[in-house]
Amino acid sequence: MKHLHLQSKMPQFLIFLAVVLLSTSYFTPGFAFQEQAFTExxxxxxxxxxxxxxxxxxxxxxxxxxxxxxxxxxxxxxxxxxxxxxxxxxxxxxxxxxxxxxxxxxxxxxxxxxTESASKLTEVKINAPKNALALVKATLNKKGENYIDAQNIMTAFYRETIKKRRKNASLAEAVVEIYKQPYSSAKQDKVRLIKARKSVDYSRLDTLTLKLQGGPFSTLYVDMIKYNEFIFSFEDLKKYEFAFASPTQINNQQVYVVNFKQKPEITEPLYYGKLYIDTDNYALVSAVFNLNVNDQVEASKLFIKKKPLNAKVLPTEAAYRVDYKTHNGKWHYRYSNVQLAFKINWKAKLFNSKYTLNSEMAITDWEENNRKFTTKKETFRPSMILSEKASGFSDPNFWGEYNIIEPEKSIKSAIKKISKQLAKS
Missing domain, CATH: 2.60.40.1120 (Carboxypeptidase-like, regulatory domain)
Structure with missing residues (x-):
């Protein structure tokens, strides 16, 4: 079996494309992608x-x-x-x-x-940060002050989906526990897999299957306050241009809006997007950003680790989002989403293949708790592949009465429905 390994710029955030022989599909027809009485x-x-x-x-x-x-x-x-x-x-x-x-x-x-919605800030707040770069540095410097300073155990719902063009081909879902380390600590977060399931339709993948190594870590590493070195470290800040956009409000809280992009003289693929920063304490409330893939050949080097000789893999999209929530005066990671798209050009084939991979995770509950894993076997490691650890859709009561969460719908919309079931799990 030949393998096509893809690796993102974020360490240990890997995508595996494996060339496989066509086999009998173990996809469960009528379950994950069931036809229903709806209109698209x-x-x-x-x-x-x-x-x-x-x-x-x-x-x-x-x-x-x-x-x-x-x-x-x-x-x-x-x-x-x-x-x-x-x-x-x-x-x-x-x-x-x-x-x-x-x-x-x-x-x-x-x-x-x-249309952009601009908010007027008081003169004091407008003059608070010297410039956009100074504000971003202050945000990164204050992570120990603004964010949780003790281990929190978080329950989360994670899902990853793969599409060939617009057709669903693979789905994996999981309930996980995140041992979220203090933001001021260099300790890495840990993940424990509670329950997982998968469904794959190989007939839609032709001779190519995609597997995301790291599972929940692919979204956890988008926490750019805990893992700012993956997005822009203090050393990388000099490679970017930061500029204020019109301030706005999120959940009735005034926020600064900072646009960022790589400087024109920087040729390596970096990120661009928006940061939403609380005007009172300079905490990051949300971030929406993309990797610059204009130079597809150069950008592909950030993803490709190993590939078949007859395939050229070019990234066409790489988008990220992370949201934070405040509790008892401390902010913490709440939700993140990753969308990646690739074009696979095969030698001696007239048409290329297009694949989209989406992974997202939402926190459903959390508590300050210093409990540790009882054994190392409980740990889901960044080197693992969720779809290889998950069983099929064999449990009809996996999510209780809300057993179908369609991939087209954001999991944030499902949290209220399945929170009770997650607690039981």
Missing amino acids: YKGAVYDANDKTPLTFADITLEDTNMSTISNTEGEFLLKVPNALLNKSITVSFLGYAKKDIALSHLANTPEVYL
Whole structure:
């Protein structure tokens, strides 16, 4: 068996593409990707000013927990039960005014344009940071002060999905415990796998299967306060340009908005995006960013570790999001999402293959607790592959009455539904 190994810039965040012989699928038809009585709505979210796509915009169906998010091209897909077709969706994005759109209107006008929502800050707050770079440095320097300073054990719901073009090919879900270390500590977070399941349709993958090494770590490492060296270390800050955008509000809290991108003279693929920083204590509230993959050949070197000689693998998208939450005056990691897309060009083949990998994790509960693993066998290590540790969809009561969480829907929309079931697990 030949292997195509892909590695991201973040250490130990690996994607494995394995060339396999076509085999009998153990995908469970009618379970994870079951046809239901629903209507699909496709759309795209853009900035109203410069028409750029908005990645990770939230799309929520009125009066329900059903939601999804946009991809790196701003596109989204929402499946709506036919009994709810008279409702509207709410489209929102950090720093932008929300927009409500009737499904009947969306069907004819799928493009959604959002306008930046600027907040006026007091003169004292406006003058607080000397410049955007100084604010970012202050944010990184204050992680020991603003973020949890003791081990917290967090329960989380993690999911990774793989699509070939727009068709679902693989799904893995897990309940995990995260032993979240103090932000001021150099200790790495640990993960314990509580329960996991998977479903794969090899017929949709042709002769290529994708496996994400590290599972929950792929999203945990997006915590750029705990692991800022993976995004930009203090040494890397000089390679970036930082600039203030219009301040805004998140959950009624005023935040600075900082745009960042690599300097023009820097040729290596780095990140670009937005940081949302609390105006009171300089804590990072959220970050949405991408890896610059304009130079696909150079960017591919950050991912490819080993590949078949007859394949050329080029990354086309690499988008990341992380959100934080405050509790008892201390901030902590709450949610993250990673979207990666690759184009596989095969020699002697006319058409290429396109694959999209999405992984996301949301914290459902947490408590300050210094408990340790009883054995090393309990630890899920960054070198492990979740889909190899997970069983099939054999337990019909895995999520209780909410057994189906469709991959098109953000897991954040599922948390309220499955929190009780997670607690039982």
